[in-house]
Structure formats: structure tokens, C-alpha cells
Amino acid sequence: MTDQTPVAGRTADLMMALGREARAAARIVALADTETKSRALRAAARVMTARTPEILAANARDLDAARAAGRPAAFLDRLALDAKRVGAIATSLDEIADLPDPVGAVMAEWTRPNGLVIARTRVPLGVVGIIFESRPNVTADAGGLCLKSGNAAILRAGSESIHSAGAIHACLVAGLAEAGLPAAAITLVPTIDREAVGLMLQGLGGAIDVIVPRGGKSLVARVQDEARVPVFAHLEGICHAYVDRDADADKAVAIVLNGKLRRTGVCGATECLLVDRAAPAGVLVRLVTALLDAGCEVRGDAETAAVDRRVRPAAADDYGREFLDTIIAVKVVDGVGAAITHIARYGSQHTDAIITENVATAERFTREVDSAIVLVNASTQFADGGEFGFGAEIGIATGKMHARGPVGVEQLTSFKYVVRGTGQVRPG
Amino acid sequence: MTDQTPVAGRTADLMMALGREARAAARIVALADTETKSRALRAAARVMTARTPEILAANARDLDAARAAGRPAAFLDRLALDAKRVGAIATSLDEIADLPDPVGAVMAEWTRPNGLVIARTRVPLGVVGIIFESRPNVTADAGGLCLKSGNAAILRAGSESIHSAGAIHACLVAGLAEAGLPAAAITLVPTIDREAVGLMLQGLGGAIDVIVPRGGKSLVARVQDEARVPVFAHLEGICHAYVDRDADADKAVAIVLNGKLRRTGVCGATECLLVDRAAPAGVLVRLVTALLDAGCEVRGDAETAAVDRRVRPAAADDYGREFLDTIIAVKVVDGVGAAITHIARYGSQHTDAIITENVATAERFTREVDSAIVLVNASTQFADGGEFGFGAEIGIATGKMHARGPVGVEQLTSFKYVVRGTGQVRPG
Numbered sequence: 001m002t003d004q005t006p007v008a009g010r011t012a013d014l015m016m017a018l019g020r021e022a023r024a025a026a027r028i029v030a031l032a033d034t035e036t037k038s039r040a041l042r043a044a045a046r047v048m049t050a051r052t053p054e055i056l057a058a059n060a061r062d063l064d065a066a067r068a069a070g071r072p073a074a075f076l077d078r079l080a081l082d083a084k085r086v087g088a089i090a091t092s093l094d095e096i097a098d099l100p101d102p103v104g105a106v107m108a109e110w111t112r113p114n115g116l117v118i119a120r121t122r123v124p125l126g127v128v129g130i131i132f133e134s135r136p137n138v139t140a141d142a143g144g145l146c147l148k149s150g151n152a153a154i155l156r157a158g159s160e161s162i163h164s165a166g167a168i169h170a171c172l173v174a175g176l177a178e179a180g181l182p183a184a185a186i187t188l189v190p191t192i193d194r195e196a197v198g199l200m201l202q203g204l205g206g207a208i209d210v211i212v213p214r215g216g217k218s219l220v221a222r223v224q225d226e227a228r229v230p231v232f233a234h235l236e237g238i239c240h241a242y243v244d245r246d247a248d249a250d251k252a253v254a255i256v257l258n259g260k261l262r263r264t265g266v267c268g269a270t271e272c273l274l275v276d277r278a279a280p281a282g283v284l285v286r287l288v289t290a291l292l293d294a295g296c297e298v299r300g301d302a303e304t305a306a307v308d309r310r311v312r313p314a315a316a317d318d319y320g321r322e323f324l325d326t327i328i329a330v331k332v333v334d335g336v337g338a339a340i341t342h343i344a345r346y347g348s349q350h351t352d353a354i355i356t357e358n359v360a361t362a363e364r365f366t367r368e369v370d371s372a373i374v375l376v377n378a379s380t381q382f383a384d385g386g387e388f389g390f391g392a393e394i395g396i397a398t399g400k401m402h403a404r405g406p407v408g409v410e411q412l413t414s415f416k417y418v419v420r421g422t423g424q425v426r427p428g
Numbered sequence: 429m430t431d432q433t434p435v436a437g438r439t440a441d442l443m444m445a446l447g448r449e450a451r452a453a454a455r456i457v458a459l460a461d462t463e464t465k466s467r468a469l470r471a472a473a474r475v476m477t478a479r480t481p482e483i484l485a486a487n488a489r490d491l492d493a494a495r496a497a498g499r500p501a502a503f504l505d506r507l508a509l510d511a512k513r514v515g516a517i518a519t520s521l522d523e524i525a526d527l528p529d530p531v532g533a534v535m536a537e538w539t540r541p542n543g544l545v546i547a548r549t550r551v552p553l554g555v556v557g558i559i560f561e562s563r564p565n566v567t568a569d570a571g572g573l574c575l576k577s578g579n580a581a582i583l584r585a586g587s588e589s590i591h592s593a594g595a596i597h598a599c600l601v602a603g604l605a606e607a608g609l610p611a612a613a614i615t616l617v618p619t620i621d622r623e624a625v626g627l628m629l630q631g632l633g634g635a636i637d638v639i640v641p642r643g644g645k646s647l648v649a650r651v652q653d654e655a656r657v658p659v660f661a662h663l664e665g666i667c668h669a670y671v672d673r674d675a676d677a678d679k680a681v682a683i684v685l686n687g688k689l690r691r692t693g694v695c696g697a698t699e700c701l702l703v704d705r706a707a708p709a710g711v712l713v714r715l716v717t718a719l720l721d722a723g724c725e726v727r728g729d730a731e732t733a734a735v736d737r738r739v740r741p742a743a744a745d746d747y748g749r750e751f752l753d754t755i756i757a758v759k760v761v762d763g764v765g766a767a768i769t770h771i772a773r774y775g776s777q778h779t780d781a782i783i784t785e786n787v788a789t790a791e792r793f794t795r796e797v798d799s800a801i802v803l804v805n806a807s808t809q810f811a812d813g814g815e816f817g818f819g820a821e822i823g824i825a826t827g828k829m830h831a832r833g834p835v836g837v838e839q840l841t842s843f844k845y846v847v848r849g850t851g852q853v854r855p856g
Contacts, residue, residue: 251851258853378849400842414828421806425686
């Protein structure tokens with residue numbers, strides 16, 4: 001009889017069951033103490049190291065399929081594991097174990113005139129759904145961060161990395177078992193049926209509290225569009241660096257080059273350089289020349305093009321574009337006000353920087369630029385949970401609800417108010 | 429030509445235009461300084477006092493219509509204003525002006541080893557949509573709290589209170605004008621077309637960041653069900669008081685009576701009393717007798733019924749029911765573990781209390797009960813932003829995203845990271 005059930009129905013039944021099991025497990029990991037969670041994380045890391053050959057064999061299956069499907073080199077690189085990468089994934093789990101446990105931390109405490117002591121205390125969110133594509137390390141990183149923060153995780157790997165993710169997930173489950181925690185605390189969706197994603201975005205009947213997509217723009221766009229539960233994500237990182245009239249030219253050149261070129265494929269890469277028309281003579285030339293000499297394509301407005309014949313004219317849609325490549329858009333603007341206006345129009349509320357020695361100008365920029373991260377005299381490539389001291393991040397969010405900027409273990413928590421009295425009743 | 433446009437289309441066009449104007453105004457109030465916002469709030473309060481006759485006349489129109497429609501007395505009472513109530517609304521606006529400005533407050537600041545100084549700084553959320561029913565004071569309270577927190581507000585009053593809301597809203601607009609702030613910072617939806625609510629729940633094309641419903645369970649349920657934007661709300665306040673074996677009997681009686689009977693119509697009213705089977709002889713009797721003697725109907729299990737012949741047998745659905753009346757469900761349970769299990773099953777994650785002198789038992793209860801507010805030895809009626817010291821609240825939220833518990837001005841903010849450097853670039 002079961003075999004005659006339509007596949008779609010089977011996937012829905014499977015996913016709803018996974019949701020219920022994750023919800024039940026969430027209650028257990030929410031109450032697990034720090035030591036138990038750490039034991040699970042460290043055991044998982046140990047098992048992962050020991051099982052490196054199995055993980056690499058699973059990864060080879062995924063790689064073979066990806067090559068057969070004609071996937072590009074960048075895709076294969078994101079997917080590929082070697083012993084060193086597996087070691088790094090295991091090390092990350094140990095590092096997550098070393099982080100302070102956010103659960104139970106008192107965020108604020110105050111005493112009311114009637115003697116009530118009110119404490120705002122961190123609690124886990126519940127069940128986190130993670131939908132990702134090809135990077136196998138997301139399995140361990142996201143699963144580990146969710147466990148550390150007392151949440152259950154439902155991980156949905158892309159079909160291209162399903163074997164790699166499965167092998168890594170097995171190590172996490174072994175770690176959970178060693179600590180006496182339920183396997184459903186970190187669930188890997190066992191089907192590659194695409195319907196599973198849609199079901200997760202609907203929340204699995206209330207079982208999922210938040211969705212974190214990890215992948216390209218089309219995945220994030222779909223998740224943001226369809227999800228009926230909160231989403232922690234950024235669609236694009238269209239990061240700007242604005243070089244003000246009061247900028248230190250040496251700092252400006254160093255920050256812009258690093259912001260654009262340190263890694264061009266990350267969401268914190270600078271995609272657009274804005275230069276104050278009143279900047280000292282030569283600053284624009286130095287910036288543009290340094291970028292070009294470093295091998296970066298420069299797409300500029302007329303004033304920028306006048307600097308160097310290698311500059312290509314910027315098309316209208318080069319502003320507000322996430323190149324994720326060795327390409328930068330450049331524009332000359334009339335001061336900090338115009339820079340703020342440009343960023344409001346073309347930015348993605350992710351990360352934007354000003355280079356200036358003028359404190360008042362810097363204050364205006366940080367106040368008026370409506371982005372998750374606003375930097376003064378530093379590279380946009382610092383947009384990273386590790387660089388913020390969060391230890392690790394599950395992603396970067398540009399929304400304003402709950403989590404904004406790097407999403408680390410603290411951002412994966414909510415809070416409750418614990419109110420301690422001595423018999424108080426409310427008058428009136 | 430315009431007159432031939434279908435009404436639905438007109439409402440949609442109107443609402444989208446309101447959304448765009450509110451979004452533009454949000455940027456202005458987000459950057460307005462404390463003094464400007466205070467001037468608007470105090471001016472609105474002053475105008476409101478001066479216009480008391482006009483407000484009462486508008487209210488009389490609403491009351492006449494409500495009486496003609498045969499609305500019950502409780503409804504009329506919620507709707508009715510008099511000079512004293514108008515004065516209280518104006519005073520609330522002055523009190524909101526007196527609150528500390530949350531915008532720009534540094535929530536946390538730390539320095540990284542590379543010298544970067546990272547500050548997590550409060551910023552407004554953007555545009556808050558408030559959908560409410562008959563209480564005219566919501567217009568001023570919600571509008572005032574949104575302005576104080578640097579947000580624009582789009583207020584949708586119930587058709588029954590539209591004239592009262594309009595008269596109060598006019599005072600807010602006068603206050604905004606006096607401070608040089610745009611009228612669209614606090615918008616009252618000028619149509620009673622019910623389609624407007626559905627459009628707001630869709631977010632007005634991205635113009636609304638969060639919805640706050642203020643009203644009965646059916647309104648909140650509809651909002652939670654249909655909204656495509658985040659919602660700060662609670663559906664029900666099914667609050668429990670658990671009297672433990674180690675409770676002080678005098679405190680227990682005082683707390684339970686206050687929790688149930690101080691006001692029965694508020695969301696923090698105790699709806700269910702759980703009594704430890706191992707509580708000292710006489711505690712259950714005292715509790716039940718005191719409730720009955722105070723005029724409260726007691727619906728109990730068999731053990732409770734044995735205490736007093738006035739106790740009525742509880743039906744299965746009396747547990748988990750929000751009576752909002754002088755009725756309480758009572759059950760005898762086997763200790764704190766059973767109380768926690770009962771609350772997990774029947775509660776609404778709003779507010780629950782334990783009465784015990786045992787610190788370890790209290791700690792277990794506060795840790796394991798998954799509610800926004802968990803009290804020890806205090807009345808559930810303290811579930812209130814004012815009682816928490818927040819000054820005022822726009823509502824109470826039971827979700828775990830962003831705001832939880834009383835939603836005051838701080839909970840109406842998000843944050844950004846301001847990172848100050850001296851030329852740092854990211855290595856590697």
C-alpha cells in the first residue's frame with residue numbers, strides 16, 4: 001500500500017515527521033548544560049578526523065557527479081574536500097565548543113521599586129532550518145552553531161553535496177550520541193526531492209522557527225520570497241567605500257584595495273568606490289591607478305575615466321551591482337551627503353565604509369547610512385563574524401528583525417524575562 | 429474617469445501611496461534628534477488637551493453608531509472617552525517624551541585585537557503598522573511610542589472608533605507640524621474599507637517592517653495567519669500559577685487572588701491554578717476557599733472538587749482556556765515537573781508563575797518553562813511594560829523573534845554595527 005502513495009505525499013509526510021522530531025529534540029538541547037553540548041561537539045570533531053577517508057570517499061562521489069554534470073571549476077572548488085579541509089571543519093567544531101555558552105546568560109538585570117528583580121535571560125530560538133548548496137562544511141558549522149546555542153537544526157543540503165553532507169552529518173550524530181543527546185537535534189534531510197525546500201519554507205507546521213539560507217543569490221531570493229517563517233539572510237553585499245575630502249590618502253588606497261581585492265567572492269567585498277569631488281588632487285588618480293595596476297577592472301563615470309585610459313565607462317547598472325569579481329564601479333560625488341544618498345539608492349544595507357579623518361563627517365556617515373555594518377577607516381572585508389569576535393557565524397543578515405550583521409551563537413538566541421519576587425502583588 | 433475606478437483598486441492605490449509616504453517619513457524621523465521628537469510629543473499632548481471638546485464630540489459619533497449597532501456594554505466602555513480619559517491620553521504622550529531616547533544608544537562596545545572598536549548601536553526598525561479595534565487611546569499611545577523610537581507608524585483603526593481615532597490623530601499631526609516633522613510619520617488610514625487590513629498584512633510592497641495588532645483574539649489570529657511581515661503579538665494569555673510544596677501559604681493566597689482577580693480582562697490574568705499534591709495540608713483548601721469567597725467561579729479536578737461543594741467540575745477544555753472572566757481552572761499536580769509539563773501542553777508562552785520558597789525548585793521552573801515571562805513569588809498581573817519599567821508598551825509579544833514580552837520603545841528598535849578603525853585592512 002505504501003508504495004502506491006504519491007512521492008510528493010511521502011516527502012511531505014517525511015518532512016513533517018522530521019519537523020516533529022526536531023521540535024521534540026529542541027526542547028532537550030535547549031535544557032542541555034554547557035558541558036553536555038561541548039562533549040557532543042568535541043566528540044563529533046574527533047569522529048570526523050578519524051573518518052576522514054570515508055568523508056573524502058563520499059566527497060569523491062559528489063565531485064564525480066558534478067564533473068559529469070559539467071559544473072564549472074569554481075563550483076567544484078567549493079564542493080571539494082581534502083584532508084586539510086576536513087581537519088579545518090573538525091577544528092571549527094572544537095572552536096565552537098570553546099565559545100561561551102549564550103544560553104542562560106543574563107543580558108540585563110534590574111530591580112523595580114517594589115523589589116521585583118527582573119532579569120532578561122538568553123534562551124534558544126528553537127528549531128533552525130538551514131538550506132544550503134554546495135559547501136559541505138556548512139553541515140558541521142551550522143549544525144555546531146545551532147547546538148551550541150541550544151537549538152535544533154534541520155539541514156537541507158544541495159543535491160550536489162548530499163553524500164559529503166551525509167558523511168559529515170554522521171559524525172555529528174555520533175557526537176550527539178556520545179553526549180546522550182537525541183540524533184534529531186541535528187537532522188539532515190535525507191531526500192533530495194526539491195519539494196522539501198518548499199515545505200521547510202512553510203515552516204513544517206510550526207516546527208521551524210527561522211530559516212537561514214546559505215548559497216547564491218537565486219537561493220536567497222527564493223527563500224526570502226517564499227518563506228512563511230523569519231529568515232536570517234542577505235540577498236547581496238553591495239558594499240561601498242567612500243573616500244572623503246578629509247581622507248588620509250595612504251589609508252584610502254590600502255583600505256580600498258583590500259576591500260575590493262583581498263577576496264572578491266565574499267559578501268563583504270567592496271563593489272563600488274565613491275570619491276569626494278573635493279578630495280585633494282591626486283587621490284582619485286592614486287586610487288584608480290592602484291586598482292588598475294593590481295589587475296582590477298575599473299568602470300567609472302566621466303571624471304574617473306579622465307584619470308586613466310584603462311578605465312571603462314560605467315553602465316547605469318554597474319552602480320548597485322554585486323560583481324563578486326575583480327571589477328569595481330567608481331563614481332565621483334559631491335561630498336558625504338551625496339555619498340549617503342548614493343548608498344541609500346544603490347546599496348544593499350550590508351556593509352559600507354567611509355575613509356575620513358574628520359570626526360564629524362564620520363559621525364554623519366555612520367548615523368545616516370542605514371546598513372548593518374558601517375565602518376570608518378577600515379576595510380569592508382571585516383564584515384565577518386570571526387572578525388567581530390563572534391567566533392563563528394552562520395551567515396550575515398541585512399534585515400532589521402532580530403539578527404542583523406554577522407549571525408553568531410548569540411544571534412541564534414531569544415530571551416525570556418525571569419522575575420523574582422517575595423510575594424509581590426500588583427496594586428490598582 | 430476616476431469615479432469609475434473600482435473601489436478595491438482605489439483602496440490599493442491609496443494604501444500603497446500611504447506606504448511610500450510613511451517610508452519616506454521614516455527616514456526623517458529615524459534621524460530626528462531627541463529634542464525634536466519630544467517637541468512633537470509635547471505639542472500633541474497640549475493640542476489634545478485643548479481640543480478635548482472636539483475629541484469628545486467625535487467619540488460621541490462613534491458611541492452613537494455603536495449603540496445603534498447594539499454593541500455590548502463592555503464594548504461601549506472600551507470605546508468611550510470622557511475629559512479624564514482624554515487627559516490621561518495626553519499625559520501618556522508627555523510621559524513618552526520623558527522616556528530615554530533609545531535611538532543611538534550604544535548597546536555594547538568592544539575593541540578587537542587589531543584595534544577596531546565595534547559598537548552595537550540602536551536604530552529604528554522603520555515603519556510599524558498597527559491594526560487595532562475599538563480603544564481610541566491606541567492611536568496616541570502607539571503613534572507616540574513609534575515616534576519616540578524613531579519609527580513611522582501606519583495606524584488602522586477599527587471602523588467603530590474611526591471618528592475618535594481621527595480626532596486624536598489630528599492632534600498628533602499638529603504636534604508633528606510644530607516640530608517640523610512630516611505628517612506621514614504618523615499616518616491614520618483614512619478608509620474603513622476592510623481591504624486595507626489585508627494590504628497592510630502584505631506589507632504594502634515592502635513599506636511596512638512589522639505589524640502590531642491590538643485587539644481581540646480573532647483579530648490577532650487573522651494577523652498572525654495572513655501577515656507576510658513580522659508580527660509582534662500574543663494570541664492568548666493563558667497564564668498559570670503553580671503553588672509548590674515549599675510555598676509560603678500566605679504568599680500563595682495573595683498572589684493567586686491578585687493574579688486572577690485584580691483585573692480579569694487583561695492578558696496577564698491567571699487563568700489556571702496548579703497546586704502541588706505534596707503541598708501542606710490546608711493550602712489547597714485555603715486557595716480554593718479564598719477564590720470562591722472572592723466571587724470567583726472555580727472549575728476543578730476531582731481533588732479540588734472535594735475541597736468545597738461550590739467547586740464545579742472542570743471540563744477537559746477548561747485547561748488551556750483564556751477565561752478573561754471571574755473563572756479559574758484548578759488542578760492538583762505531582763510536583764514542579766508535572767506543573768512544567770502541564771504548562772508546556774496548555775500554556776500560551778505568555779506569563780507563568782511559581783510560588784515556592786525553594787530556590788532550586790524556582791530555578792528549575794524558570795529554566796524549563798518556555799514563556800516570555802516567568803515569575804517567582806509574584807502575581808502574573810505584573811506582565812506589563814509599565815511594571816517592567818519600560819514606561820509604556822505597545823503590546824506584549826509571545827514569539828521569540830526580536831521582541832518578546834512587553835514591547836516598549838527599545839523593542840521597537842533594531843541595531844547597526846558601527847566599526848571605527850585607523851586604517852585597518854584584513855589580512856589573509
